[in-house]
Amino acid sequence: MSFEIVLIGLATVIISAAPIVFAVIGETFSERSGVINLSLNGTIVLSAMISFAVAVHTNSLIFGYLSGMVVGAILAWIVAFSSISLHQSQVAVGFVLTETALSLAYFLGSPYTNSQGPTIQRVPIPLLSSIPVIGPLLFNADPLTYLSYLLIIGAWIYVFKTRPGLILQGIGERPAAAFVRGANVNRLRYMYTILGGALVGLAGPIFSLGVKAGWKGTISGLDGFGWIALSITIFGGWNPVRAAFGAYLFSLLQWLSLIAQPAFPSIPGAVLQVAPFPLMILTLLLVNISDAEWVNRTLAGMPESTRKVIARILRALHASPPAGLGIPFENE
Amino acid sequence: MQVELHDIHKTFGPVYANKGLTLVVPSGMIQGILGENGAGKSTLMKILSGFIQADRGEIILNGKQVVIKSPADAIKHGIGMLHQDPLDFPPMQILDNFLIGHSGGIFPQKIKAKREFLNLAKEFGFSLDPNNYVDALTVGERQQLEIMRLLWLGVDVLILDEPTTGISAEQKKKLFETLRKLAAGGKTIIFVSHKLEDVGDLCARVAVLREGELVGSMEPPFDNEKLVEMMFGKVIVQPQLQTIKPGECVLEMRDVAIEDYRLKMSEINLEAYAGEVIGLAGMEGSGQSLFLKACAGLLRPVGGAVYVHNENMTGKVYRSFLQRGVAYLPASRLEEGLVPGLTLSEHFCLADGNTGFFIDRKQNLALTNTRIKDFNIHGLATTPVESLSGGNQQRALLALLKDKLSLILLEHPTRGLDIESAIYIWRKLKARCNDGTAIIFISSDLEEVLNYSDRILVFFSGRVSRPIRADKTNVEELGELIGGRGWTKLAT
């Protein structure tokens, strides 16, 4: 394989990672504030379908993207309302929503199956795109991909460097302490869950108006990405940059399985294409294994030098969730 | 600022927490508020600091009536509160902790904030590194951080809720020094405590609360006996607990080394004998919890050996310890001890160590009713444990213990309990000692450690003292030791 082809392939990897980047960063915001939005899998499929239908009717990409965000925001609002205001289990509501949204997408989408709709085009950025290697890799993409770069950087700066970002960390970590510092914990949780949902909702149209253009009902191939995004959020340790890295890693695995296919003629294509899904979820093993009791017990039984090295590796991989994640807050 | 509270009422369900309380604190005064657990001190202070709202009553600041809707509102009015467990963000940096809640533009001016932080720290003689993380601090240092933060936000009234629990003698001295300085500068200090000696040392006036009502007020010189009578409404006789002659060795730690990612302890040696009570003193996070977990098999030591009844138990799991008569009672009763949602009888069913397949309901009910009576638990067999009061939950936990035990390990056995419950718990525990059980317990209340222990181990940032005989030491010495002072003297 020549260098150019690899480069083109890697550029596609980056473009196809864009929807996952939006979804994981959206979920990162939501979980940082203390709310798990487990409805991602349904949200992405439903927003892909609705935005595609909107784009077909209005012939406008912009309206397509906006409608996707609205769908995501509405579903996130339901999660926020039921958990923050009604104290219902976030996992239960999220799971029900994901299943309902999937059925809803297939039900409402059936008239649009195989319709022709608008798709987004690549817009190379002048000057930047002519830089060798980096240009074709990063700057010969579509506007949403560029937006995803900005999102990664912007989200990181917001969470770790700004005043509202510090409060966001606070309400997820220890809501009571944020409350005595003047934060309206529940209102902020609503806000970030809805904002996060809108970002997740944008992942739908990025698929249906670009990366996987069109709507093909149950064989659209979108079912599953939401679960992946959720596991990458954990893998990313609730840090936008590390989460984005996870998204690119997943996208890379998908591409590799595609190019590896001719090398394994005996394995059906369908098998290799789904391979990255389990792999990605099993990476959680690396992130979480230091939580397991036997690991700590075994470590304690090892000689000091070995113990130190392994403990350090595990701690580098490990990611702790915000301490207030999933716990409702009420000031007495 | 002059603070006036008029006729404050607050109920939680059927319970009256504050019943028409009136209190006036003039500017520049250090006002003590004394009362035992559950007397309504914390509720009153939470109302003043905006954490909760009163059902009825007025708050008047400098002669102007105000409504305080939230803690942020209170800060705007110049009232700040330091909570018993400082409300901060342990995994975050000190400087970030300092900044959260401070208003301003999108990007905080970290350099300016750091400068002001260091100035404040210098003014009060606190040594805190703004780049360090809060989870590396002791409770005393976290208090210092909170005080600085509240002053930075410009509060005129500082409320402190039980600030002397779990801090060292030196930290206490520094705290009192700081508070006196602030009061001299015109700040109003409200100091909430159940410890007579602290209030006596510091306050210019003390108000006593009991069962939600103000029962009296006193100015120096304080008459301690009278204060005690006001606090409890009657004379409480601390039962004279006899010391039990220690029997055989039930637990032996031989050159044990323990570590977690923060702390390292090594060469710990201890022999605990049947009938003996060993108290573990230290500031929170000094290693005593790790030690207790190692005694229970919940944590595997990285070196040395643990023997229970001369059987080598090193590396065995908690359940093996349990089977050999070692019981562990954690501090947070509803999080680590009892199962909310299950009834008392279901708890006895679980703890009974039965071997059958189907539950024998009749036998279970009989057992439950006997235990409820024996341990004076105010509840029925069908009562879910979460609706019991704190004292009843602790009694239930004791009632769940097996009849024959070699060793009971307890974390903060009387935390949050009123004095009578605490006395009851200790009476039951001492009765266990009589039956040949050894007890090892952690408490941040040095008085409790001193009163109930036969021997004491002091912990300071991973260092463990040799066992000290309780009758050969006093609160002052322990206070110095938990702050890391006087160890050289101890070694000799």
Add this chain to the structure above:
Amino acid sequence: MLQKQTSRWVNLGFQFLAILVALAFTTLLLVLSGAPPIQAYKELILGAFGSIDNVSNVLIAWAPLLITTAGLLVTFAAGLWNIGIEGQITLGAIFTTWVLRSFENSSLSPTMIIILSIVAGMFGGMLWASLVGVLKTFGGVNEIFGGLGLNFIASTLVLYLIYGPWRRPGVASLSGTEIFPNRLWLPSISNLGISPWAFALGILGILIIYFFLRGTYIGLKLKAIGKNIRSAHTLGIPTWQYMMLSFMICGLFAGLTGALQVTNVYHRLLPYITSGYGFLGLLVAMLINYQAIWVAPITLFYVALNVGSVQLPIALKLDSNLSGVLQGFLVLFVLLMEGVRQKLTRKV
């Protein structure tokens, strides 16, 4: 006592309201998509109960969902979200197919082969479920994500088998493996396909679970773990072993479901062999608030919706996922209404 009775009526009122709201939303959806709602509902009912064939289809589908849901109550009791149930059903189906294929031409009696295959299916489900438990206990991976990963692997495995070693001679396609000969089908009444054996297994399953969770020490210990795992550990319950046990019990049930899907419903291995019963069972369990007595009627209602909706595309050009929408709305609004009720009654 009186208070207790009124609160029961209030509960029922809220649940009724939830059902009405769910129906209202579904109706709105039908109107929006230009379909006559009354007729759509009529088609749904007719599709489920309109003919003997339809009724028998409902009854055939009932046993697997009943068994799956019964099994899920065990993991729910231990506070575990066994989302990996789909994969466990799939593995049950794979193991059953494997035994049927291996002994198809052996001298064993068909009855023996069927029993063996069902036992193998249960074992397969249990195996897959214990993997979720292993990942959770020894890897620290939350069972939701471990389960999802194993679901993906299980469905990939089916694809591999169908296109690979078990493909039909000549054509490898999504329509699955070669159909088994009649003698390897679970015996059923005449040609309706309803098997009394499947029925009996379903009823027996839910009864076992009901008594297991209600009256045994193990059931109580699982409940303690589910409500507060740290306290359960302090009380001396071997928590991870019991969680593992609950996964394995649920896996046995899931595997049985998979076995029935092969021996009684499809008579071959298909890519979508679970019929989505795993996730549907999770929904039903949530809807009935994990109470075993409601499993049988509600699962019957849910499979009736599934079977009834098959007619919709033909009769009204409506997508059959309407049933999924209604099923989801019901659970969603029952959960929300429960929250509203708790909020209102707490204030009083």
